Amino acid sequence: MNLIKAILLSSIGRKYIMAITGVALAAFVFVHLLGNLQLFLGADALNKYAVLLKSNFAILWGYRLGLGTIALVHIVVALSLWVENRAARPVKYVVNTHPYADFASKMMVLGGVAIFFFVIWHVLDLTAGAVRPELTEAKTMLGEKEVTDVYHVVLKGIGHPIAGFFYLVATCFLALHLWHGLESLLQSLGLRNSTYQLYIRLAARAAVIFLFAGMSLIPIVCMLGILK
Amino acid sequence: MSKEMNLTLKVWKQKDQNSPGRMKTYQAKKVSPDMSFLEMLDVVNEELIHQGQDPIAFDSDCREGICGTCSMVINGTPHGPMKGTTACELHMRHFKDGDVIAIEPWRAKPFPVLRDLITNRSALDRIIQAGGYISVSTGNPADANALPVAKKDADLAMDAAACIGCGACVAVCKNASAMLFVSAKVSHLGLLPQGKPERDRRVWKMVSQMDKEGFGNCTNTYACEAVCPKKVSALFIARMNRDYALSVAKGQPDAS
Numbered sequence: 001m002n003l004i005k006a007i008l009l010s011s012i013g014r015k016y017i018m019a020i021t022g023v024a025l026a027a028f029v030f031v032h033l034l035g036n037l038q039l040f041l042g043a044d045a046l047n048k049y050a051v052l053l054k055s056n057f058a059i060l061w062g063y064r065l066g067l068g069t070i071a072l073v074h075i076v077v078a079l080s081l082w083v084e085n086r087a088a089r090p091v092k093y094v095v096n097t098h099p100y101a102d103f104a105s106k107m108m109v110l111g112g113v114a115i116f117f118f119v120i121w122h123v124l125d126l127t128a129g130a131v132r133p134e135l136t137e138a139k140t141m142l143g144e145k146e147v148t149d150v151y152h153v154v155l156k157g158i159g160h161p162i163a164g165f166f167y168l169v170a171t172c173f174l175a176l177h178l179w180h181g182l183e184s185l186l187q188s189l190g191l192r193n194s195t196y197q198l199y200i201r202l203a204a205r206a207a208v209i210f211l212f213a214g215m216s217l218i219p220i221v222c223m224l225g226i227l228k
Numbered sequence: 229m230s231k232e233m234n235l236t237l238k239v240w241k242q243k244d245q246n247s248p249g250r251m252k253t254y255q256a257k258k259v260s261p262d263m264s265f266l267e268m269l270d271v272v273n274e275e276l277i278h279q280g281q282d283p284i285a286f287d288s289d290c291r292e293g294i295c296g297t298c299s300m301v302i303n304g305t306p307h308g309p310m311k312g313t314t315a316c317e318l319h320m321r322h323f324k325d326g327d328v329i330a331i332e333p334w335r336a337k338p339f340p341v342l343r344d345l346i347t348n349r350s351a352l353d354r355i356i357q358a359g360g361y362i363s364v365s366t367g368n369p370a371d372a373n374a375l376p377v378a379k380k381d382a383d384l385a386m387d388a389a390a391c392i393g394c395g396a397c398v399a400v401c402k403n404a405s406a407m408l409f410v411s412a413k414v415s416h417l418g419l420l421p422q423g424k425p426e427r428d429r430r431v432w433k434m435v436s437q438m439d440k441e442g443f444g445n446c447t448n449t450y451a452c453e454a455v456c457p458k459k460v461s462a463l464f465i466a467r468m469n470r471d472y473a474l475s476v477a478k479g480q481p482d483a484s
Binding site: 002003006010011014016081084085087088093095096101105106180184187189191192193194197 | 238240249251304330332335336337400403404407432438442443444445447448454455461462467469470476
């Protein structure tokens with residue numbers, strides 16, 4: 001009971017949950033990006049990777065359910081904190097611009113909501129094929145086997161100007177979310193101190209810049225039709 | 229002789245805790261640049277009293293930046309535009325003739341406005357009562373140097389102890405979180421040998437009380453350290469987050 005009270009009901013405990021689920025989600029995002037950058041190694045490389053990911057039903061669905069649960073916990077706890085934060089100042093300032101909180105930190109909730117809706121659309125469109133079924137029906141030969149042409153799915157799916165634009169916007173929201181989140185989570189977990197604070201900031205920002213560059217490169221390349 | 233200024237003040241007026249408030253405009257005439265911000269308000273109030281009007285109610289005590297009583301948000305910043313100073317230490321020379329200055333009380337649910345700029349900050353006292361102390365068995369005073377304290381720890385504890393409990397951190401925080409205040413108090417005792425025996429229990433109890441009072445949650449914007457008149461570092465918040473985790477991990481938070 002103590003532990004539940006200390007973690008689930010306290011302000012600091014719920015920040016631990018935000019930080020730990022945040023690390024897991026950010027780790028997924030980085031792995032997802034690295035995997036998809038194989039786009040630049042050609043159709044066979046990406047299709048082989050796609051086959052590997054889907055090769056074991058139990059691992060695939062275990063992974064999906066685990067990730068979904070982590071995302072759900074991150075969202076539910078974030079909302080509970082947000083409701084309390086709003087309630088903590090019932091009368092607003094007449095003159096207030098929050099000059100000391102940076103833009104990224106003020107965009108956490110709005111950006112999180114934007115990312116949530118983007119992810120739903122992204123999964124329905126490119127994974128489930130519910131939005132544009134013709135995309136995911138394309139097949140190709142990988143050696144002797146007929147497989148889904150994921151290379152084609154990415155090129156055509158993200159290469160569509162409207163879809164590509166949404167990918168770029170979502171990338172901006174995600175980068176902004178992590179710009180604050182990656183550094184902030186170490187503070188929440190109590191791992192930031194005077195010795196490491198500079199390195200933590202530099203490492204977090206370098207990671208976000210890499211992520212932003214990689215994630216915006218894919219839609220840009222697809223939209224410009226550079227890859228065939 | 230420095231030039232006198234005429235200023236327009238927009239001040240939050242509120243009759244009592246249960247009445248709605250609103251901004252009211254006042255003219256501050258012939259303000260000397262050598263006055264402190266509170267002296268300027270004193271002069272305005274003298275004038276208001278002479279005219280038979282209701283003076284602007286505000287909190288003040290030591291007027292030398294050590295008591296933490298003065299509490300006003302000046303143009304959107306707690307304690308005004310100068311870094312590392314309280315409102316009572318803020319000189320009028322930092323303003324220009326003709327300036328419009330907005331003055332509001334601390335705004336947070338745990339700090340109800342009692343009148344105009346005066347808020348009830350006893351929520352912070354209750355957090356201290358929950359664990360911001362050390363238990364001392366009475367007897368003869370111990371020799372001052374009998375307990376060795378590393379210089380580094382003594383300095384860090386002093387940095388945390390600089391907190392005057394004014395509540396500016398709560399006032400500026402977009403979530404009205406009291407984490408900087410609580411972390412300063414937790415750290416300043418926890419760093420010293422006298423505070424070590426109760427370290428785990430203290431952080432647990434003070435954080436529990438903080439949550440009970442209805443303060444918001446920390447989103448690590450570090451706005452608090454930016455406006456803190458004593459420049460208490462937000463790294464103390466990281467330290468408290470660490471202490472809290474250890475306290476919970478040891479599984480004895482509720483034991484007294």
